[in-house]
Amino acid sequence: MPYFAIHCIDKPNSFDLRAETRPEHLDYINGFADRILVAGPLLRPDGRAMGSLLIMDFEDRDAAIAFSAGDPYHKVGLFESRSITNWHKVLPA
Structure with missing residues (x-):
């Protein structure tokens, strides 16, 4: 399966929301x-x-997007931005 990097940045002043949802x-x-x-x-x-930051294996990008959309952090609106990018592991072998 291919890997996907899920990179999310929190909204400003969201420390309490992160802690409550953790x-x-x-x-x-x-x-x-x-x-x-x-x-x-x-x-x-x-x-x-x-x-x-999560690097995970999924069948395809749609599965990575569905996973990310189901994350409670995403559901409560913690993130200011989120990107999902195909990633290839080179090292360590």
Whole structure:
């Protein structure tokens, strides 16, 4: 299966919304654990989350979009922007 990078940037001043939604987000993501290459928050210089990056395998881009649309973070409007890009793993082999 091809990999897809899901890159999301939070809306300004959304730390509380992220924190409140995190348990539901993690439950949702863990339901796809077998598809995750890497996943985690993007961090500001002060260590606070400012977005998310997930690299996952899906059959096609439509499946990656459907997964992302089902994420509780997306459903509550946490993200200012979201991109889903095909990605190819080169290293480590």
